[in-house]
Amino acid sequence: MPSIHFPEFPEDIPTHPLLVIDYSLLVARDQNEIDKLWGAATNLGFWYLNNHGADELAEGMFQMAAETMRLPMEEKLKFEQGDDGNSFGYKAAGANAVDATGAPDTVEFINIAKDDALAWPQQARRTYPHTVNDHMNKTVTPFVKKSVEVNDTILQIFNDRLGLPPDALVKRHALKEFSGSETRVIKNPPTPNNPLKVAIGAHTDFGSLSFLHNRLGGLQVLVPGSEDWQYIKPLPGHAICNIGDALALYSGGILRSNLHRVVPPPGTQSQFERWSLVYFTRPGNNELLRALVEDSKMIADAVARTPEKSFETGCTSLEWFTRRIKNQRMKNRTGPETWMNSRGTEHQVAAT
Numbered sequence: 001m002p003s004i005h006f007p008e009f010p011e012d013i014p015t016h017p018l019l020v021i022d023y024s025l026l027v028a029r030d031q032n033e034i035d036k037l038w039g040a041a042t043n044l045g046f047w048y049l050n051n052h053g054a055d056e057l058a059e060g061m062f063q064m065a066a067e068t069m070r071l072p073m074e075e076k077l078k079f080e081q082g083d084d085g086n087s088f089g090y091k092a093a094g095a096n097a098v099d100a101t102g103a104p105d106t107v108e109f110i111n112i113a114k115d116d117a118l119a120w121p122q123q124a125r126r127t128y129p130h131t132v133n134d135h136m137n138k139t140v141t142p143f144v145k146k147s148v149e150v151n152d153t154i155l156q157i158f159n160d161r162l163g164l165p166p167d168a169l170v171k172r173h174a175l176k177e178f179s180g181s182e183t184r185v186i187k188n189p190p191t192p193n194n195p196l197k198v199a200i201g202a203h204t205d206f207g208s209l210s211f212l213h214n215r216l217g218g219l220q221v222l223v224p225g226s227e228d229w230q231y232i233k234p235l236p237g238h239a240i241c242n243i244g245d246a247l248a249l250y251s252g253g254i255l256r257s258n259l260h261r262v263v264p265p266p267g268t269q270s271q272f273e274r275w276s277l278v279y280f281t282r283p284g285n286n287e288l289l290r291a292l293v294e295d296s297k298m299i300a301d302a303v304a305r306t307p308e309k310s311f312e313t314g315c316t317s318l319e320w321f322t323r324r325i326k327n328q329r330m331k332n333r334t335g336p337e338t339w340m341n342s343r344g345t346e347h348q349v350a351a352t
């Protein structure tokens with residue numbers, strides 16, 4: 001199990017505050033809470049979420065991942081995600097670049113496809129280490145289902161607020177369609193002698209919504225208008241949620257997919273392993289990534305107001321996702337252009 005007793009986030013390190021959204025009030029469609037969520041989603045694209053009911057399952061996921069990461073490397077590598085742009089499976093530390101110079105990342109991942117968690121005991125996409133399979137029924141599948149429920153509730157709220165026809169967003173994330181949706185547990189080793197070593201490079205998330213559970217600091221955001229990376233402080237019982245590229249594109253930029261990265265936990269927390277858990281909701285593989293201008297006047301107006309930005313990617317969710325993953329892999333690197341080819345919405349805008 002990841003470290004249970006670890007020091008508090010240092011008090012003298014500045015953090016960026018996030019709005020706290022109460023999931024039970026979202027379920028009840030409380031207008032005040034929906035307004036707060038909308039503010040968070042359209043400004044930074046990050047917020048805390050409490051009363052979501054996933055904490056116990058999250059603990060089980062950390063347990064599963066601790067057993068998985070303890071397997072011999074030879075065993076883990078049998079399930080490696082490979083270099084073709086697939087995400088599902090194991091990713092060893094150093095397999096991805098964190099910047100244009102090709103500096104290696106320091107994190108291990110175990111990524112489990114939503115399609116496999118829901119099809120279990122059948123196989124939908126790939127196989128996993130026995131430590132994943134052993135926890136599928138009691139933990140992985142229930143965690144995926146719970147995360148889908150949370151993210152679908154939020155998608156419905158955005159759908160209505162964007163003036164889209166009923167279910168326009170949820171149907172683009174249909175549960176039965178194969179997609180890049182997955183759950184990931186991340187392990188970063190302690191790096192007390194190298195407190196500035198970037199663990200996961202600056203990125204926007206590839207899909208629609210991310211539901212993140214972390215215990216130690218290290219997550220940082222680049223707040224619009226600021227040059228400095230700022231820490232997001234983990235709060236017990238609070239998940240951190242954020243918008244990814246697909247929702248930013250669908251909404252014509254109304255919903256914000258913000259740059260973030262992971263560095264070692266600050267202060268005395270840096271002596272500890274850092275574990276985090278995410279569920280990523282991503283559109284169905286064949287869904288086109290473009291602003292839904294025909295379906296919403298609000299989105300059409302937003303696109304018309306920002307002619308300098310393009311919301312027509314000309315590609316499907318699968319193509320977007322594959323391109324980004326493939327070009328992060330060290331094995332595919334030819335030079336700084338490989339990193340540029342792995343970038344998402346924020347970097348594309350910055351590059352124009």
Ligand SMILES: O=C(O)CCC(=O)C(=O)O
Pocket residue numbers: 184186200205212214218219260261262276277278
């Ligand atoms: O570990 C974290 O806090 C964030 C991880 C993350 O941003 C990602 O996996 O996309």
Ligand SMILES: [Fe+2]
Pocket residue numbers: 203204205260
């Ligand atoms: Fe991320």
